[in-house]
Amino acid sequence: MKNKNTPWTGVAILIAFVLMAVALYGALVFSPEEKQLGNTIRILYVHVPSAWIALVAFGIVSLCSVLFLWKRNLKWDTLARSSAEVGLVFTSLALISGSIWARSFWGWWWTWDPRLTSTLILWLIYLAYLMVRSYATEESRGARYAAVVAIIGFVDVPIIYLTTRLWNLAHPPPTVARGALDPIFVWVLMVSLAAFTLLYIILLTRTVEQKNLRREIDQLRQSLK
Amino acid sequence: MENLGYLFAIYTIVWAVLFGYVWVLLLRQKQLRRELESLKEALRAKK
Amino acid sequence: MSEYLGKVGAIIWKDILSELRTKDIVTSVLVFTVLVLVIFSFAFEPESEVIRLLSGGILWVAFTFAGMLGLSRSMAAETDKGSLQGLLLCPVDRDVIFMGKMAASLLFMLLVEAAAMPIFLILFNLPVFLPSLALVALMATIGFAAIGTIFATIAANTKAREIMLPILFIPVAVPVIIAAVKATGVIISGEPLSTARSWLLIIAAFDAIFLVLSAFLFEFAVEE
Numbered sequence: 001m002k003n004k005n006t007p008w009t010g011v012a013i014l015i016a017f018v019l020m021a022v023a024l025y026g027a028l029v030f031s032p033e034e035k036q037l038g039n040t041i042r043i044l045y046v047h048v049p050s051a052w053i054a055l056v057a058f059g060i061v062s063l064c065s066v067l068f069l070w071k072r073n074l075k076w077d078t079l080a081r082s083s084a085e086v087g088l089v090f091t092s093l094a095l096i097s098g099s100i101w102a103r104s105f106w107g108w109w110w111t112w113d114p115r116l117t118s119t120l121i122l123w124l125i126y127l128a129y130l131m132v133r134s135y136a137t138e139e140s141r142g143a144r145y146a147a148v149v150a151i152i153g154f155v156d157v158p159i160i161y162l163t164t165r166l167w168n169l170a171h172p173p174p175t176v177a178r179g180a181l182d183p184i185f186v187w188v189l190m191v192s193l194a195a196f197t198l199l200y201i202i203l204l205t206r207t208v209e210q211k212n213l214r215r216e217i218d219q220l221r222q223s224l225k
Numbered sequence: 226m227e228n229l230g231y232l233f234a235i236y237t238i239v240w241a242v243l244f245g246y247v248w249v250l251l252l253r254q255k256q257l258r259r260e261l262e263s264l265k266e267a268l269r270a271k272k
Numbered sequence: 273m274s275e276y277l278g279k280v281g282a283i284i285w286k287d288i289l290s291e292l293r294t295k296d297i298v299t300s301v302l303v304f305t306v307l308v309l310v311i312f313s314f315a316f317e318p319e320s321e322v323i324r325l326l327s328g329g330i331l332w333v334a335f336t337f338a339g340m341l342g343l344s345r346s347m348a349a350e351t352d353k354g355s356l357q358g359l360l361l362c363p364v365d366r367d368v369i370f371m372g373k374m375a376a377s378l379l380f381m382l383l384v385e386a387a388a389m390p391i392f393l394i395l396f397n398l399p400v401f402l403p404s405l406a407l408v409a410l411m412a413t414i415g416f417a418a419i420g421t422i423f424a425t426i427a428a429n430t431k432a433r434e435i436m437l438p439i440l441f442i443p444v445a446v447p448v449i450i451a452a453v454k455a456t457g458v459i460i461s462g463e464p465l466s467t468a469r470s471w472l473l474i475i476a477a478f479d480a481i482f483l484v485l486s487a488f489l490f491e492f493a494v495e496e
Contacts, residue, residue, distance in 0.1 A: 132430065152489065210257060
């Protein structure tokens with residue numbers, strides 16, 4: 001078994017480290033306080049990227065699920081499953097940081113804000129996706145079931161967003177004045193987004209690799225019996 | 226300024242979770258490697 | 273078209289016959305629903321004004337759980353007795369089977385709801401005659417049946433089916449539940465139905481989207 005630590009993985013990890021450090025510096029030191037948000041703007045530098053990865057990861061889960069059901073190539077299923085595992089971590093981070101941000105800015109932990117609600121449901125759908133696999137009687141069945149769940153979930157999330165939007169039109173939520181952010185905040189946010197995206201890609205490829213390794217080991221073990 | 230506590234909490238949680246996750250991945254990787262080695266050993270012994 | 277409906281009808285009829293003989297689903301689910309409603313009426317004072325505001329939520333919590341119970345019993349009966357295999361061997365398309373099972377579950381759920389609704393209205397001191405509530409219940413139940421049938425099929429083939437169905441079903445059903453609760457609230461508070469128009473539209477859109485999607489995806493949930 002060859003060591004798949006190709007040179008670019010090392011380079012990517014190095015770049016991710018540097019980007020993370022820059023993003024951290026930008027978020028905690030470089031970025032000034034925002035007029036309305038004050039210091040809570042610094043929370044958004046980790047919250048927004050986590051939420052972004054939560055969405056991207058789920059997009060990839062759904063896309064790969066469609067490809068898996070269509071082409072029946074296990075590699076799509078492996079990619080979908082790995083993306084779901086990494087995505088669940090980032091969705092949890094988005095939820096936790098979102099809730100704490102709400103507490104620090106609005107004064108309560110939870111409100112039925114459309115984005116907060118859709119993220120929570122997205123988190124539950126991720127959970128359902130991963131659980132249906134582990135409870136399936138066979139691996140191949142679990143893969144199919146999970147793909148079905150992912151596709152239904154992908155269609156469902158926008159509907160949830162619309163529904164909670166409508167709900168909040170009836171009961172106006174506390175809103176942040178969404179004026180144009182100063183370019184400086186946008187720049188820090190961009191660096192943060194880049195760092196998180198790269199981190200996601202690295203974690204994703206590592207997880208995929210591990211799953212492939214796992215399968216190889218299982219096959220070897222089978223042939224040994 | 227009372228917001229700084231929340232700020233601190235979030236950065237602690239986020240970094241703890243991320244490091245923890247990477248840690249788990251690394252551990253898993255190491256375990257897989259070890260398993261593979263022992264399997265190869267067993268294969269060689271069989272031959 | 274009529275041939276298609278005939279095939280779907282045959283599957284519905286099969287489920288009705290089996291239900292008439294075993295009385296497996298409707299009776300037990302109805303008893304369950306009534307119990308849930310009774311527990312809620314114990315938990316809150318039925319005379320207070322607050323209960324009017326909460327009653328929509330109570331009704332839909334009860335119907336959601338009742339719907340899942342009915343769906344899981346209906347699909348479990350198919351897989352346990354191996355009759356799903358027989359059904360799949362029928363020379364019909366998978367979506368015909370889906371539509372048949374969906375319509376049968378829908379019918380049973382509606383029967384339960386029709387029987388439980390008067391009990392709900394009485395327990396919570398609401399006007400006894402609310403025809404527009406029946407419309408909301410009908411529409412929301414179609415959505416429940418659409419996603420519930422495919423998820424119950426999946427859940428029935430997993431190791432922990434009782435827990436798997438809620439885990440799959442509830443997150444996806446959230447839009448219908450929210451919209452149904454809101455529409456019910458509008459009706460109970462005596463406002464005209466047109467106030468609830470956008471909620472009804474959401475349920476209708478959900479029904480249409482997930483009927484088509486579930487019928488299409490059903491094939492992947494039952495394939496061997």
